[in-house]
Amino acid sequence: MASSRDDFIIAIRSAFLKKSTQQKFSLLTLVFISIFIIFLSSLDFKAIRYLKIAINELVYRSAFVVSIPENFIKNTFIEVKDYSTFFSDYKRNKKELNELKSNNISSEIIQFENKELKELINDYVSSSDKILAKIIVDQDSPFLKSIIINKGSKDNIKIGTNVYSQSYLVGRVIEVNYKTARVLLLSDLNSNVPVSIAPQNIQAIITGSGEKDAEVKYIKDGFANKFNEKSIVYTSGTGGIFKSGIPIGTIKEDRDNNKFKVEFYSDFSQLKYVFAEIITKTNVKNTEPEKLENESLVKNPIDVKLQILENEKKIIEDTNLKFKEENEILKSDINNLNNELGNLKNQIFSYKKEIEQFNLDTAELEFLKMNLYYGHKCRRSFFNSKGFTVGSDEYKKCVMNKGRKN
Amino acid sequence: MVSFKTKGPFFKLYSWLPIIILIVSVLNEFDFNYLNLKYFSFNFPFILIFFFTLKEFKHFDYFFVFLAGLINDTVVGLPLGISSLSYILICIATSYFRNITIRPNPIKDWFYFLFVISLINSINYSILTLFFSFNLILMNYLVNTFFTFLFYIIFVSIFKYYLKGLND
Numbered sequence: 001m002a003s004s005r006d007d008f009i010i011a012i013r014s015a016f017l018k019k020s021t022q023q024k025f026s027l028l029t030l031v032f033i034s035i036f037i038i039f040l041s042s043l044d045f046k047a048i049r050y051l052k053i054a055i056n057e058l059v060y061r062s063a064f065v066v067s068i069p070e071n072f073i074k075n076t077f078i079e080v081k082d083y084s085t086f087f088s089d090y091k092r093n094k095k096e097l098n099e100l101k102s103n104n105i106s107s108e109i110i111q112f113e114n115k116e117l118k119e120l121i122n123d124y125v126s127s128s129d130k131i132l133a134k135i136i137v138d139q140d141s142p143f144l145k146s147i148i149i150n151k152g153s154k155d156n157i158k159i160g161t162n163v164y165s166q167s168y169l170v171g172r173v174i175e176v177n178y179k180t181a182r183v184l185l186l187s188d189l190n191s192n193v194p195v196s197i198a199p200q201n202i203q204a205i206i207t208g209s210g211e212k213d214a215e216v217k218y219i220k221d222g223f224a225n226k227f228n229e230k231s232i233v234y235t236s237g238t239g240g241i242f243k244s245g246i247p248i249g250t251i252k253e254d255r256d257n258n259k260f261k262v263e264f265y266s267d268f269s270q271l272k273y274v275f276a277e278i279i280t281k282t283n284v285k286n287t288e289p290e291k292l293e294n295e296s297l298v299k300n301p302i303d304v305k306l307q308i309l310e311n312e313k314k315i316i317e318d319t320n321l322k323f324k325e326e327n328e329i330l331k332s333d334i335n336n337l338n339n340e341l342g343n344l345k346n347q348i349f350s351y352k353k354e355i356e357q358f359n360l361d362t363a364e365l366e367f368l369k370m371n372l373y374y375g376h377k378c379r380r381s382f383f384n385s386k387g388f389t390v391g392s393d394e395y396k397k398c399v400m401n402k403g404r405k406n
Numbered sequence: 407m408v409s410f411k412t413k414g415p416f417f418k419l420y421s422w423l424p425i426i427i428l429i430v431s432v433l434n435e436f437d438f439n440y441l442n443l444k445y446f447s448f449n450f451p452f453i454l455i456f457f458f459t460l461k462e463f464k465h466f467d468y469f470f471v472f473l474a475g476l477i478n479d480t481v482v483g484l485p486l487g488i489s490s491l492s493y494i495l496i497c498i499a500t501s502y503f504r505n506i507t508i509r510p511n512p513i514k515d516w517f518y519f520l521f522v523i524s525l526i527n528s529i530n531y532s533i534l535t536l537f538f539s540f541n542l543i544l545m546n547y548l549v550n551t552f553f554t555f556l557f558y559i560i561f562v563s564i565f566k567y568y569l570k571g572l573n574d
Contacts, residue, residue, distance in 0.1 A: 027501065030472045030494045037476070037487030042538070052486065058478040059433070066433040110478075137481060143446075143542055146483045175483070180485055189541035210543050 024363065038255075053177045060148050060180045064136040078270070128243075129157055130164065130275040138271065145188035146206065147171075149274060152179045156278045160241055164275040165266040169193075169235060169246040172303040173276070181276075185268050186214055186248065192240035195248060196260075200226045203236055206248070206262050212269075216251070227251050233262050243277070370399045377403035407546045421465045421572060424565075428471070432478040432489075447546065448553035450525070451478065453561045455493055456519050459500040465562045470496055473505060485538050492526045500526075512562070527551050 040048055082089075137148035138374040151157050153176050161173040163183045164261055171191065175182035184228075189351050191208040197216075206214040231251040237244025378398035380387035386404065387393035398404050431450050451474065458466040475490030482489075499522045507514075527547050534540040 010505075024467065024469050025472075027468060027494055027498050032467055034472065034475070034491035034494055035488045038485060038491065039487075041486035055476070055486075056480055063433045063481050064475075066430055070434055104541065108442070141482050144540075144544060146482050189543065202566050330547065392514070 044400075056175070056177045056182075059179060060137055060177070061266065063110070064223065067137065072331055121309050124367070125242050128277050130277050133163075133181075133274050135271055138269075143210075145191075145268070146174070147183050147185065147268075147271065149183055149275075149332045150275065151178065151276055152181050154176045154178055155276075159180045162243055162246070162277045164246070164277065165271055166275075167247065168265040169242065170266055170268065170271065170274055172241065183274070186264060187212060187268055193242055193248070195235045196236040197227065197251065198232045198234065200231060202226065206233065207262070211269075213264065214249075215220050215260040216262060227253070227260055229253065243279075259291050277352040289364045367399060368397060370402070375397050413470050421567065424454060424462070424466055428454050428474045429477065433481060440562075446452045446553060446564060447559045449550060449552045450557075450561075451489075451493065452496060452523050452554055453519075453558050455496045456500055456522065456558070457562055457565050459514065461565075461573055462572070463501070463570075464505070465489045468494065469522075471497060482501045484534070488530060488533060495526050496522060512559075515562075516555075516558055520551075521553055523551050535566070 020362040030055075041052070068200050073285045131151060133151040135147050144227050149157075149163070157173055157176055159176055160171055161181075163170045163172060169186065170185045171188075173181045174184045186193060186206070186208055187210070188208040191214075193206050193214075195204055195206050196202070197204060200223075202219060204216050204219040207217050208214050216227075228250060233248045235242040235244055235246040235248065235252060247265060247277035249262045252261045252263045254257075254261050375390075377384075378387050380391055390396055422539070428451055431454070455466075455471055459468075459471070471489045473509075475488075475493040476486060478484075478489040479486050499518075503518055531542060531544065531547055534542060537557045
């Protein structure tokens with residue numbers, strides 16, 4: 001008994017402490033260093049932060065370089081797949097583009113109104129600037145859903161910066177380095193976003209499922225019955241982490257688990273470039289008194305109001321112009337359609353004539369056939385005094401009746 | 407089969423190949439996740455480290471294993487040191503297993519591997535949820551452990567060819 005325990009202790013000691021051939025560190029040393037690093041990484045010291053940033057920069061760049069061959073294969077595969085649906089996609093996109101163009105104008109008006117109202121509430125104007133960022137590392141880990149972008153503190157990226165794919169929300173920045181940043185995707189289990197669900201206007205929080213979608217959580221009892229498959233999910237802006245009114249996805253019912261899921265508009269596995277929104281806030285009222293005196297004309301509320309009205313006018317003019325253009329297009333469309341209609345009518349008329357002619361020909365043919373058989377019975381002659389003159393209506397009638405009926 | 411007549415730079419490169427593959431795989435996250443198969447994932451570094459620290463520890467520097475762990479944490483976004491600790495614990499387990507094994511048996515190795523990765527994934531999960539308040543799905547860990555266990559035998563058969571080349 002004692003000997004087996006001794007053997008176990010010897011084996012353990014040997015495993016931990018013995019430096020094998022060509023090993024620089026014993027395993028015990030490395031275990032301690034690991035624990036020490038875990039402990040240090042949980043602390044927020046400036047030196048550790050800078051060291052972490054340096055390591056991150058180096059590793060992210062290396063990961064990007066190492067991933068080039070794999071990404072090439074992956075992208076080629078996706079491109080080949082895309083080509084097969086290229087034409088149908090093009091048709092659908094063209095249709096969507098036309099619809100979006102017309103929606104764009106009303107959206108501009110809403111945005112303008114929104115801006116105006118925010119100015120009234122907050123007494124500051126927030127101007128946002130979206131910068132394009134390339135995804136350098138996109139490891140679709142089963143445990144954590146995040147991506148690395150090639151913009152960092154150098155480009156004014158901050159923790160919490162909203163990240164978009166087109167105009168859809170993708171996630172937010174959780175770690176900023178000098179030239180890179182990590183974005184936590186909405187699908188991650190640790191991601192919670194306060195949202196509004198339209199058109200029912202229900203407030204909720206969505207949490208990433210760790211897969212491709214998110215789950216609707218924290219809704220009042222009974223409200224879930226109001227959802228349907230067409231319900232749209234967008235950020236409510238509650239908590240101030242995410243801007244309000246950013247579209248996220250649509251509601252999908254998971255009948256098996258009796259839950260509501262959110263299907264994102266963006267496919268996070270296909271992201272190549274994203275937009276990071278940098279918001280700068282400019283105070284409207286807090287301007288220096290001297291400047292106020294000098295620039296009283298510019299800062300005058302009436303002038304501001306005038307400016308707003310001018311902008312409004314410009315938008316209305318643009319709208320009118322757009323409507324006029326649309327009108328012209330519709331008019332020419334109507335003309336074209338009328339022309340087409342005329343052509344079709346002509347075609348129908350000619351077809352009708354042809355049909356009539358055909359019917360006549362058929363009747364004539366029938367008469368000639370009957371004439372061959374029964375003509376002699378109806379024709380007036382020396383032997384047939386009761387017959388009719390050839391070509392008369394009575395003669396035709398007689399032939400069609402297969403001879404004279406007494 | 408690969409054979410080296412002189413122990414020149416090619417031999418050195420060949421003997422360093424597992425370490426190079428390990429570093430590349432942690433940088434690249436070699437796990438076929440982009441196939442988007444539901445629940446499917448496996449941990450290639452676990453297989454590589456377990457096999458080479460068990461069979462060819464002389465050319466498999468523990469320090470680089472530790473370094474690979476740090477890289478993995480940075481790429482995946484885990485707290486620094488977690489993967490290093492996991493990888494080093496595998497090294498300890500294999501070192502212990504090597505010391506107590508008189509007659510090596512592949513099936514025994516395989517099931518010992520299952521035990522080790524289950525233990526390490528449990529430690530990993532516990533640290534992340536208890537100390538770092540991460541939200542993780544246990545099912546993902548279980549499936550990952552299962553597939554890593556299954557893939558072990560496939561990769562071992564490939565690695566054996568490498569060892570044959572190294573020893574020839």
